[in-house]
Amino acid sequence: MDNTLLKQKVLEIESTAEVTEEKQYLTVNVQPTKLHALAKALKESKDTHFDYLFCLSGVDYGDSMGIVYHLESTDLKHEIVLKTKTTDRENPAFDTVCDIWSTAEFHEREVFDFFGIKFNNHPDLRRIFLEQNWKGFPLRKDYVDEINIIER
Amino acid sequence: MAEELFIKDIEEKEYTINMGPQHPSTHGVLRLVLSLKGEIVEKVEPHCGYIHRGIEKMCEKLTYQQIIHLTDRLDYLSALINNEAVCLTVEKAMEVEVPERVKYIRTIMDELTRIASHQLWWCTFGMDMGGLTCFFYGLRDREKILDIFEETIGARLILSYYCPGGLMNDIHPNFQQRVKDFIKYFRKKLPEYDQLLTGNVIMQERTKGIGYISKEDCISFGVTGPSGRGSNFACDVRKTHPYGMYDKVNFKEALRTEGDTFARYSVRMDEMWESMNIIEQLIDNIPEGDYCAKMKPIIKLPEGEYFQRVEACRGDLGLYIISRGEKYPYRFKLRSPNFSNLSGLHTMAKGQKIADLVAIGASLDYVIPDIDR
Numbered sequence: 001m002d003n004t005l006l007k008q009k010v011l012e013i014e015s016t017a018e019v020t021e022e023k024q025y026l027t028v029n030v031q032p033t034k035l036h037a038l039a040k041a042l043k044e045s046k047d048t049h050f051d052y053l054f055c056l057s058g059v060d061y062g063d064s065m066g067i068v069y070h071l072e073s074t075d076l077k078h079e080i081v082l083k084t085k086t087t088d089r090e091n092p093a094f095d096t097v098c099d100i101w102s103t104a105e106f107h108e109r110e111v112f113d114f115f116g117i118k119f120n121n122h123p124d125l126r127r128i129f130l131e132q133n134w135k136g137f138p139l140r141k142d143y144v145d146e147i148n149i150i151e152r
Numbered sequence: 153m154a155e156e157l158f159i160k161d162i163e164e165k166e167y168t169i170n171m172g173p174q175h176p177s178t179h180g181v182l183r184l185v186l187s188l189k190g191e192i193v194e195k196v197e198p199h200c201g202y203i204h205r206g207i208e209k210m211c212e213k214l215t216y217q218q219i220i221h222l223t224d225r226l227d228y229l230s231a232l233i234n235n236e237a238v239c240l241t242v243e244k245a246m247e248v249e250v251p252e253r254v255k256y257i258r259t260i261m262d263e264l265t266r267i268a269s270h271q272l273w274w275c276t277f278g279m280d281m282g283g284l285t286c287f288f289y290g291l292r293d294r295e296k297i298l299d300i301f302e303e304t305i306g307a308r309l310i311l312s313y314y315c316p317g318g319l320m321n322d323i324h325p326n327f328q329q330r331v332k333d334f335i336k337y338f339r340k341k342l343p344e345y346d347q348l349l350t351g352n353v354i355m356q357e358r359t360k361g362i363g364y365i366s367k368e369d370c371i372s373f374g375v376t377g378p379s380g381r382g383s384n385f386a387c388d389v390r391k392t393h394p395y396g397m398y399d400k401v402n403f404k405e406a407l408r409t410e411g412d413t414f415a416r417y418s419v420r421m422d423e424m425w426e427s428m429n430i431i432e433q434l435i436d437n438i439p440e441g442d443y444c445a446k447m448k449p450i451i452k453l454p455e456g457e458y459f460q461r462v463e464a465c466r467g468d469l470g471l472y473i474i475s476r477g478e479k480y481p482y483r484f485k486l487r488s489p490n491f492s493n494l495s496g497l498h499t500m501a502k503g504q505k506i507a508d509l510v511a512i513g514a515s516l517d518y519v520i521p522d523i524d525r
Binding site: 023051052055057070077101102106128130138 | 201371
């Protein structure tokens with residue numbers, strides 16, 4: 001399916017989504033509350049069938065926190081990027097997608113570990129790399145690096 | 153009586169043991185917490201982070217030329233392929249066309265890396281199954297590739313040979329001849345691997361039908377590379393999103409349908425043959441020309457987002473860069489193949505014996521610094 005058709009399809013499922021054609025991928029900006037339904041529909045619909053989540057990244061945009069989902073369909077060979085963000089830096093929370101793609105379970109734990117973004121309904125949301133009692137979230141831009149791990 | 157009760161308890165009640173972080177069969181500092189009933193694995197829970205170095209954070213304060221040297225330290229057995237991910241991203245963003253010569257050399261070097269990595273995997277796979285001889289056979293042949301690297305690059309493991317725009321230096325005059333000699337040599341030696349281990353009855357009994365994962369689970373967990381292809385998941389980035397010379401050479405994507413430990417083993421064995429085929433198609437035709445395109449001394453990626461996928465030795469390596477037009481990346485995210493492959497371990501090992509978990513782990517071929525980054 002080419003980008004024009006994909007764009008139509010996404011807007012059919014979720015009319016509030018903002019769809020833009022970036023240089024590399026078709027990018028969909030969607031509100032956090034609408035994300036889970038859109039992701040589920042994109043995976044389950046036969047024409048889109050995005051079954052492979054090949055990257056899930058947390059991003060600190062400075063004024064907001066966001067998640068970027070890179071999706072691919074292994075049989076239909078098309079790709080799409082879903083983005084969602086929230087301005088709540090104190091308690092950012094999104095719905096988990098690990099019921100849709102199992103790989104998200106580990107990746108969401110990683111995002112929680114480094115950005116402090118919570119995932120509603122995640123089965124086992126703990127830090128995955130750092131110690132459980134680590135203070136702060138290192139990949140945030142406002143993280144204070146007290147013991148000079150990064151700065152020299 | 154007391155002893156009988158004790159044995160009954162072990163068979164029926166679930167108990168937890170700790171495997172690692174200092175365990176030889178986890179190939180590094182990976183800790184697995186296992187729930188067992190008797191000998192049967194009920195649950196595998198990986199605990200990562202013992203070698204986490206914060207490479208993603210460090211890269212936010214480094215220039216693109218500097219970042220290359222850190223990517224070697226991810227999956228150190230596919231160091232050059234990791235370098236290539238950064239180089240391709242920068243070249244694509246700066247719209248630099250690299251010389252043909254560079255593409256040829258990079259592809260040859262990538263495939264040499266893949267053979268060397270699979271040789272070491274075969275060594276450790278044999279060793280985990282109790283065959284120490286494998287280790288000597290594999291290292292004997294891997295040494296020859298490392299010698300080729302040493303002659304051209306000056307390093308053997310942490311190579312850092314690619315730079316944005318091309319290569320750090322040209323190949324050594326002996327390079328082509330030595331690679332051809334190696335291929336000739338290794339075509340004779342690879343059947344020895346089959347004679348020693350593949351046909352071994354004990355090895356087959358311990359791997360066939362063990363550690364099954366379905367194609368659907370592979371896609372869902374993002375299990376890629378040879379581990380995914382063992383379950384018939386056609387995920388080879390060299391085929392799906394070609395880079396370098398991969399769209400111009402003929403090679404087969406090694407696929408198996410069984411999805412067990414033996415299938416993952418066979419895929420890697422086939423890949424070594426295919427890598428040799430790729431090198432043979434290119435080695436005589438390296439065009440003359442520059443080994444590096446002209447690049448500005450300070451690289452500033454135009455504002456935007458870039459994603460590059462390459463086929464590392466263990467799967468689909470993704471690199472996601474958000475640039476705000478500065479000389480440092482704003483966000484540098486690595487989608488490491490081992491991290492996703494590890495998430496499928498529980499599905500493969502559930503219901504198997506604890507000794508088989510060691511073989512399943514060996515067939516996944518995880519490199520811990522790539523999981524922890």
